[in-house]
Amino acid sequence: MFLTVLERSLSLAQHNIGTLFKTGWAYILLLAALNFAIGASLMPETGFTTVSYMTEPVAAADEGALRALAGLANLLVGFSIAIAYVRRILIGAQDFPIAFGGRTVRVIVYQIVLGLIGMLSLIPLFILSALLAALTAGFGLLLLFLAPFIALMVVQKFSVVLPAAAVDDPLSLRESWRATAGLGWSMAFAALVMSLLAGALVGLWALVLWMSDGLLPANLVWQQVRSAIFPMGMMLILVWAFASLHATFYGLIRERFAEKLGLKHEDLEQVERTQSAARSKAHKALDGVRRMNRR
8 A cells, every 4th residue: 555655646647737827827836926026125236146036045134034024925825736736637727827815724624633633642752752762772762763754643644624725625634534444554654655756856956046156047037037937836746736635545544435335446437427517507607697697
């Protein structure tokens, strides 16, 4: 199961790179414009010494505050891209290019809750490792080393609420925990590998932009562009990796639920086709009413 979850996550991510850009093109432009404007306001006369304004040393408190707000804005847009991406993959939704509402707020709140769960789960693990270290140093150090991975497993078992909230499925944290019974370690292993992959891709993206100085004319305009597209690209990589991962988790528990009901894979596909046809008819009817009102 370890390799199955990872393989399905990687396969989903690999085959939906184009979907990411199709669903998130408007947000990508928004990210580029946002980071370009902030980078231009923070750029010194001599230019940036690093790849982006995000990686520059903080020279003043107000500059640090502006950079923190820029980070929050990037995260907000990143969540919006992830929601649009997951909705397109899981239910074939074709939402308005830019949307923000209760759905986005629910996903963000769940992400904050998951972060708190991860931090709180580390506390008893660290206490237990300290107690074990007093008795036998070997086991204590081993538990201390494994504590972050155990906390990661706990968070991943709850994390199915994220894609569920994106597709308006009222899945609770308790239901997420129960639905992922027996999948916790496989989910944690897949999350660890996807995290390492995302980190490697972000590092490669930074290296490519840093090496561009030797290929493109060194001028302040290019530094501003490079400063803007670095956080934009980093956010897209993170969204692509983790949204694909959690969409895979959601698909797995849906398959489990279908198996309990005795449904076949073909039955699920038929239900999804029926729902897609119904949504298409509803959109056409709504367009017809709008045209009649215009007349």
